[in-house]
Amino acid sequence: METLKIIGAIITLIGSIFLFLGALGLLRMPDVYTRIQAGTKASTLGTILSLLGIGMIIPGWYGKIIILIVFVLLTNPVSSHVLARAAHYIGIPLSDKTIVDKLEVVEKLKVDKLKEESPELKTISNFSPQNK
């Protein structure tokens, strides 16, 4: 029983190291997209390991911990995708190190087409900060 608790504590510690590296990544990365990479990746394993460690210390919680892990795995990619999608759509620039951006061309075509179709959008875009 004691050994299980010690193993659980060690696993939780490893998880918290991953969470710390995720936070460090947020500070070190140059632009929004690479920050999302660090924030999503390192924190997934960190959260899973922390929860598994807690499950080893208190075995009665294992059912709830499995539900929490599934919830994290389902919601984490969706939220990071939505953040990146919105950031790219409003035109937050990528860092200088970036090599290719295939999405930019497609998106520009789409926005131009939308503007042609509806005159209201044209007037709205005149008020956007880039045009001032």
Place this chain on the structure above:
Amino acid sequence: MNKFKNFIIIFFILFVVWMLLNNSYTSVIIISGLIVSFVVAAVFCSNCNVFTELKLTPKSILYSFVYIVVFLKELVKSNLDVAFRVISPSLPINPGIVEVKTKLKSKMGRLILADTITLTPGTFTVDIHEETLYIHWIDVKSDDINKATKEIVSKFEKYLEVIYG
């Protein structure tokens, strides 16, 4: 038939969540869980089609388990990879947004593929247009569509093709 399949899967998921939350196996808990999940599934899933495209053959069930193992392996690899990039002093990143194609037809299959790509080594999905996925790659090895597809998508696609078609 499809309606019945959706109903059974929703019922099963609700019942498993109920049992995990309660963490006890007395007959009162099991019977009330069965009744409540039956009613909820019957009322709220009279015409839902979330799982219509899921195939329920022995091969697809076996592939689902293999897929989970492959996914967990890639998840650990991805976390170690990003952690290594964060702590190395020179910050070895080489980012870019590349285009890849998928062969999957079903919406659910594409959703799971996009989610899996987000959780695996150095890649995450920025946008989907029909069968084209736009992926932010932290270490771009090739901006050619075919090479990028082979590098990122293929290893998951072969399992998802069997499970979702």
